[in-house]
Amino acid sequence: MKHKGRFGDYGGFYVPEVLIPVLEELEEAFYRFGRDEHFVADLAMLYKEYAGRPSPLYYAKRFSEHVGCKVYLKREDLLHGGAHKVNNTLGQGLLAKYMGKTKIIAETGAGQHGLATAMIGALFGMETKIFMGVIDIERQSVNVHKMKLCGAEVIGVEGGSGTLKDAINDALRYWTAHVTDTFYLFGSTCGPHPYPTIVKHFQTPIGKEARQQSLDIIGRLPDMIVACVGGGSNAIGIFSGFVDDKDVRLVGVEAGGRSVDSGRHAATLVAGRVGILHGAKAYLLQDEEGQVHDTESVSAGLDYPSVGPEHCLLKDTGRAEYVAAEDEEVLDAFSLLCKCEGILPALESAHALAWLLSQKGNLDPDQVVIVNLSGRGDKDVGIVEKHRPMSD
């Protein structure tokens, strides 16, 4: 490898020897094509015409009244596929195409990355396999159908807790046996180098746009950015636009599940300890001996025991702060945004809204907050109905 892929001491590439050549090939291709003018032009066109970028920055006036400050939503939920995930899959998919790869695999939790991969698999005419935990297949069946409609094969993963972690395990195992012809389209800013760097690169449009839109619409930079964090790709995307603006507070909201104290959660940065999983050194939810804990969250997309290495560094340096929102607060925030704005947020993104709501009373009315609304909640209607059955 040309680079070490470290963020402080975090990151790196802790993988079996068999994966080294293919990661080297990926790193080389990323640094070559990432700057190539044809590649950049192709991707810009796809972002605009296929995904629907730029996404709007919307002043959520009625929601703001509930919170007690000015809340703007970065509407990644309006992108094709319903989430920010398409930014990354278009980028990596195009990279795969430039590399001459014809087969792609991906892991998925909530199904948003799986769907975004299936979409670009169809777009580029690539054979697509999506690894998904059996529990997630059950709770995100709509996305499973959508992936299949786009021509992808969805492979159910039984092992472990049947969630995102196990899907990554099996995707890595499959990749190990098919390194010579398969591109692994990793979904978050985690995993071995060069993935955290690649995924961040393709998610930076969120931050770049939000910063410019803030200057254009509000006339100044926001005071605070709030984003949910599972692996952390939407958060790193929006944070990247503001990380050098020292006065802008950056807040990442993790899945508090039942509650952090109960141990049944996925709040890695809040409650984890440094360890090594899926190729990277990062905060990790684990027992004393290093066995990885099962996680729990109402949102499949945040249900992951590790986190992107760059977030670990941002936490340690204090540049960003990381907090948790519990399932019940998240469901409240979901309902509230539906009711007062007519916008269904993904349960993942609703974590960011929930934490902001919990700050009511501590916020100045003139304070400007941008919440990254990373995805839409159509996929979650069934889960919400299960937790909060509607009375007639």
Add this chain to the structure above:
Amino acid sequence: MKTYKQVFSELAAQKRSALIPFFVIGDPDFDTSLDVVKAAIDAGADVLELGIAFSDPIADGPTIQKADIRAAKAGMTMAKACRFIRQVKDYRDIPIGLLMYYNLIYQYGTGKFCVDFHEAGVNSVLVADLSIDAADEITGPAASAGLDTVFMVTPVTAPERMKLIASKTTGFIYTVSVLGVTGSRDQLSDTVEGLVTQLKELTDVPVCVGFGISSPEHAAAIAAAGADGVIIGSKIVGLIEANLDNKQKMLTEIATFLTKVKTAISPS
């Protein structure tokens, strides 16, 4: 404590490859696992390769994954693994290599791990998710503790990198016979013989071959290709799984299989 050097030079003199069975420590429980290992030693194992169960074994196929789950459910811990190794060494002074995942070592403390497990009787450690690029995290503490290091070479490893791997290896090179994770396979990859020949030209470090070796015929072909050792894991771990309700049959089937392999890799 018997060293790899002693074992591999004795075997070279007899023109024989080492028989190296792999088990997950504590699969399906501490006592049965100990009896399985003893049976393997009695059947002619020259070196033991042992795994410590991890929650997310990304380099392992379904057979070893299930063994990890059985061992973990039966309460395996690092301290118990250490005790297990001591009891094996009390039975026979046979070289033991550990094959495990980095997080367990990292949490235990890499320096302390190397000291404690070497003291218990371990000769080497192979960390499945630590390539030579990050080897410095283990080679220093291992060398200070007197623990040998083992690294993998695969069918997609470039020749220049093979040399680098050989230079960081003090135990033996673990050559992966096929692309993929651990698991029994019907056919042996046709790349493995060339890989062994290539490695033998590049280095004097012993070259052992594992992954997918499922029959005495496979083992014989590997030995004939010049490998210093034949590592058999999933096939015999599968025999544990198939006989969970009959310990005696489990022990007999494993011993019978290993005896056949031993005969197949010994000069006639």
